[in-house]
Amino acid sequence: MKDKTKLIATGRPHKRPFHPVNPQVERASTYLFPTYDDYLEGGRKIIYGRLGGATHRALEDAVTALEGGFETRLAPSGLQAVNASLLAFVKAGDRILITDSAYDPTRKFCERFLARFGVETVFYDPRIGEKLSELMTPNTKVVFAESPGSLTFEVQDIPALASVAREGGAKLVVDNTWSGGVFMKPLTLGADVVVHAGTKYLSGHSDCLIGTITSADEETAKTIYMALLQIGSNVSADDAYLTLRGMRTLHPRMKAHEQSALLLAKWLAKRPEVECVLHPALKSCPGHAFWKRDFSGASGLFGVILKPVGKAQIKAFFNALRLFGMGFSWGGFESLCIHVHPEKNRSATKWLAEGPVLRFHVGLEDPDDLIADLERAFALMKSTGAS
Ligand SMILES: Cc1ncc(COP(=O)(O)O)c(C=O)c1O
Structure with a gap:
C-alpha cells in the first residue's frame, strides 16, 4: 500500500459485522479479565490503562505502517518521546551524540537532566556526515539526529550517520517531525528509532500534545517499551483519538x-x-x-x-x-x-x-x-x- 492508502486503511476497528469507521475513544484505567486464566496470561496487547487501550493501539498501528517499523509506542508529548528514546538506551558512564541543531529542550534534557545521572552529551555539527566516526567512543550508546534542524534547517546525511552508529554499536534515533512521516522514512535509511512530536503534523489541528516512538526491530521496541513503562508514561485516549483522526488527512x-x-x-x-x-x-x-x-x-x-x-x-x-x-x-x-x-x-x-x-x-x-x-x-x- 502507498502512504496515502495506509493512512486511511490502518488503525481501523475490525469488529464484524457492524462497527463504526473510526475506533472509539476508550477511556479506561481498569480492564477486567473474564477468567482467572486470562488474568494470569502475559503478553497481551491491553492490560492496564496506563499502557494504553484499543484507541492507543489503533494510532500506534497507523504510525507503524507510515514509518515502516516494527512497533510504535506513544508518549504524552513530543519532548517526552524524544527524551524516553534517549533514556531507554543509556546508563551512568555512557555518552550520547546530539546534533547541534536539535530542538532546544532536547539539548536541555541532556545537558541538565541526563548529566545529573552521569550520562555525557557531546554535540556535533549537523553537517558532520561520516566524520561522526571521530566522535564515537566505546561508551557511545545513542546518536541523535533531527533533520532538518530546528530553527536552522540543516539537512543531515542520515545514511552516513546510520552506518557510523551501527559500526560503533550505538542506536540512531531520528526526530522526523518535520517530514510528518510522509516525506522521509528514517528507518529505511538505517535509523533504529524514529520519533515524532505528533503534536505537529500527525494531529495537525493545534489542539493536542502527543509523541510517537517507532522502533525498527523487536529488541529495540522492547527497550523503548520498558523505558516508558518504568517512567510511568501515559497518553489520554482522547489525544490518541484526535491524532489518529488528524492522520486521516x-x-x-x-x-x-x-x-x-x-x-x-x-x-x-x-x-x-x-x-x-x-x-x-x-x-x-x-x-x-x-x-x-x-x-x-x-x-x-x-x-x-x-x-x-x-x-x-x-x-x-x-x-x-x-x-x-x-x-x-x-x-x-x-x-x-x-x-x-x-x-x-x-x-x-x-x-x-x-x-x-x-x-x-x-x-x-x-x-x-x-x-x-x-x-x-x-x-x-x-x-x-x-x-
Ligand atoms: C522538532 C521537534 N521535536 C520535538 C518537539 C517537542 O514536541 P512537543 O511540543 O509535543 O513536546 C518539538 C516542538 O516544537 C519540535 O519542534
Whole structure:
C-alpha cells in the first residue's frame, strides 16, 4: 500500500459485522479479565490503562505502517518521546551524540537532566556526515539526529550517520517531525528509532500534545517499551483519538503545506529585506543535496534570515501580521511566524548570520492572502525608523 492508502486503511476497528469507521475513544484505567486464566496470561496487547487501550493501539498501528517499523509506542508529548528514546538506551558512564541543531529542550534534557545521572552529551555539527566516526567512543550508546534542524534547517546525511552508529554499536534515533512521516522514512535509511512530536503534523489541528516512538526491530521496541513503562508514561485516549483522526488527512495536508510553503519561500527569497531562505527544497539551505536524495517532499516549516534591521522595525513587522499568528509549535492548519534566536542554542558550531531569523509555518490558507499579509508587514517595517 502507498502512504496515502495506509493512512486511511490502518488503525481501523475490525469488529464484524457492524462497527463504526473510526475506533472509539476508550477511556479506561481498569480492564477486567473474564477468567482467572486470562488474568494470569502475559503478553497481551491491553492490560492496564496506563499502557494504553484499543484507541492507543489503533494510532500506534497507523504510525507503524507510515514509518515502516516494527512497533510504535506513544508518549504524552513530543519532548517526552524524544527524551524516553534517549533514556531507554543509556546508563551512568555512557555518552550520547546530539546534533547541534536539535530542538532546544532536547539539548536541555541532556545537558541538565541526563548529566545529573552521569550520562555525557557531546554535540556535533549537523553537517558532520561520516566524520561522526571521530566522535564515537566505546561508551557511545545513542546518536541523535533531527533533520532538518530546528530553527536552522540543516539537512543531515542520515545514511552516513546510520552506518557510523551501527559500526560503533550505538542506536540512531531520528526526530522526523518535520517530514510528518510522509516525506522521509528514517528507518529505511538505517535509523533504529524514529520519533515524532505528533503534536505537529500527525494531529495537525493545534489542539493536542502527543509523541510517537517507532522502533525498527523487536529488541529495540522492547527497550523503548520498558523505558516508558518504568517512567510511568501515559497518553489520554482522547489525544490518541484526535491524532489518529488528524492522520486521516495527513497526506493531502502535507501536500498542501508543501505547495504553499514553497511558493512563499520563493517569494521571500526575492524580497529586498531577505538575506537568505532556509528551506530544504531550495539550494540556499545547507544540506539541500541530502534533502533531494532522501526526502520525497517538503513540509510547511522553514526559516528566513533577514538583512539586519532595528528592534522597532522587527516589532512593527510582527505587530502588522494578521494571518500569521505568533505562537510556539507548528504543524497545524494555521500559519505562524516567530522571531527565533539560533545563536543561543549552539555549542559545536557558531551561528554567524547578523540579521534576525524568522521561522515560518505555512498553513492551509490561500497563499495569496498570506503574501498580502507579509507585504503589509514588510511595508510597515520599512516605514518604521530603526532603533
Ligand atoms: C522538532 C521537534 N521535536 C520535538 C518537539 C517537542 O514536541 P512537543 O511540543 O509535543 O513536546 C518539538 C516542538 O516544537 C519540535 O519542534
